[in-house]
Amino acid sequence: MLPxxxxxNSTCLGPISCGQCMKICxxxxxxxxxxxxxxxxxxxxxxxxxxxxxxxxxxxxxxCVETCPVSAITIATNEKTEAALAEEIAEEVAS
Amino acid sequence: xxxxxxxxxxxxxxxxxxxxxxxxxxxxxxxxEDSLGADADPQAAGMGGAIINEIIRARAAGKQEEEExxxxxxxxxxxxxxxxQVVTLEETKQIFDIAYPIARMTCACRRASVALPDDxxxxxxxxxxxxxxxxxxxxxxxxxxxxMTPFEAKRWADIADEAGLVHSVDVFGLPYxxxxxxxxxxxxxxxxxxxxxxxxxxxxxxxxxxxxxxxxIGCKKCIPRCHFRAMYFKVFAExxxxxxxxxxxxxxxxxxxxxxxxxxxxxxSFPALADKW
Numbered sequence: 001m002l003p004x005x006x007x008x009n010s011t012c013l014g015p016i017s018c019g020q021c022m023k024i025c026x027x028x029x030x031x032x033x034x035x036x037x038x039x040x041x042x043x044x045x046x047x048x049x050x051x052x053x054x055x056x057x058x059x060x061x062x063x064c065v066e067t068c069p070v071s072a073i074t075i076a077t078n079e080k081t082e083a084a085l086a087e088e089i090a091e092e093v094a095s
Numbered sequence: 096x097x098x099x100x101x102x103x104x105x106x107x108x109x110x111x112x113x114x115x116x117x118x119x120x121x122x123x124x125x126x127x128e129d130s131l132g133a134d135a136d137p138q139a140a141g142m143g144g145a146i147i148n149e150i151i152r153a154r155a156a157g158k159q160e161e162e163e164x165x166x167x168x169x170x171x172x173x174x175x176x177x178x179x180q181v182v183t184l185e186e187t188k189q190i191f192d193i194a195y196p197i198a199r200m201t202c203a204c205r206r207a208s209v210a211l212p213d214d215x216x217x218x219x220x221x222x223x224x225x226x227x228x229x230x231x232x233x234x235x236x237x238x239x240x241x242x243m244t245p246f247e248a249k250r251w252a253d254i255a256d257e258a259g260l261v262h263s264v265d266v267f268g269l270p271y272x273x274x275x276x277x278x279x280x281x282x283x284x285x286x287x288x289x290x291x292x293x294x295x296x297x298x299x300x301x302x303x304x305x306x307x308x309x310x311x312i313g314c315k316k317c318i319p320r321c322h323f324r325a326m327y328f329k330v331f332a333e334x335x336x337x338x339x340x341x342x343x344x345x346x347x348x349x350x351x352x353x354x355x356x357x358x359x360x361x362x363x364s365f366p367a368l369a370d371k372w
Binding site: 002028033042043045048056057086 | 147148149151152153154155156157158203206207208209210212213235236237281287291
């Protein structure tokens with residue numbers, strides 16, 4: 001079973017000013033990723049967003065969902081095959 | 096000796112060869128397609144970060160063959176451009192006598208992986224002329240730098256070792272070494288991806304740790320020091336155990352041993368470990 005973790009970036013307070021999910025996750029699933037790739041420069045940390053890079057390690061404990069002050073995180077467990085879901089998540093990460 | 100020592104070691108360990116710390120002060124611009132894309136962002140490309148999403152996708156989908164192909168292609172490129180190798184505390188200090196300038200800088204891994212604010216994140220050490228770029232262009236290279244004397248840098252290596260951080264050298268365009276990381280699992284992208292996905296961006300060190308069971312008093316101090324899941328406690332024997340196949344030779348376990356029961360031995364003195372990088 002592969003969980004699908006979604007972070008709503010329009011409500012999320014961001015990793016620097018909040019970052020509670022990153023701190024509480026027992027498997028360190030979340031990282032702060034750049035919102036945009038800049039040519040020849042590193043991203044300003046202010047532009048970081050939270051995203052669930054290591055979703056394959058999620059144990060579905062739901063601690064991140066419970067701790068998020070703005071309810072920006074959802075974890076869906078569904079019937080899709082792991083292969084289909086992995087491709088779907090990869091597409092979203094890339095977009 | 097690892098392949099990099101053979102090619103760039105000048106008879107010794109490659110990261111102790113001063114020639115590998117010399118570099119021109121400027122970069123030549125890449126042309127055409129090479130100048131575009133994620134690789135142009137030093138952070139997105141750093142520590143194999145750009146490829147890990149691909150590896151996770153293949154693994155989560157159960158596509159083992161595809162995962163191996165992705166890793167092989169990524170590593171063929173990484174071993175020419177940007178990869179890391181574990182070194183010991185003594186070697187770290189030796190390098191601080193070879194390379195110049197030395198500057199403390201923020202860890203790009205932990206900035207992203209645990210959103211650590213810059214003021215708490217001055218754990219990385221940059222070496223060589225690249226550091227002038229960090230000082231000159233803070234909009235391009237984030238977090239700032241603090242230049243250090245070799246004495247201050249060695250003191251810092253001791254503090255990092257005491258805190259339990261693994262020392263490693265970082266290549267920025269083989270054979271040029273431009274950084275010395277002080278890393279941890281899971282904050283360090285290289286260590287995490289190596290341990291969790293067997294992505295060999297970070298190579299094992301030239302040593303392995305060995306325990307003298309007669310000297311070991313079973314105090315267990317060494318066991319939580321290991322980032323590489325190589326240490327365990329033999330309950331009935333009441334001794335520490337090291338899985339030498341998993342050992343990266345960082346020496347953190349040795350640093351805290353009260354009876355000097357742990358020594359670092361050259362990896363090549365064990366034929367079965369000599370090619371396990």
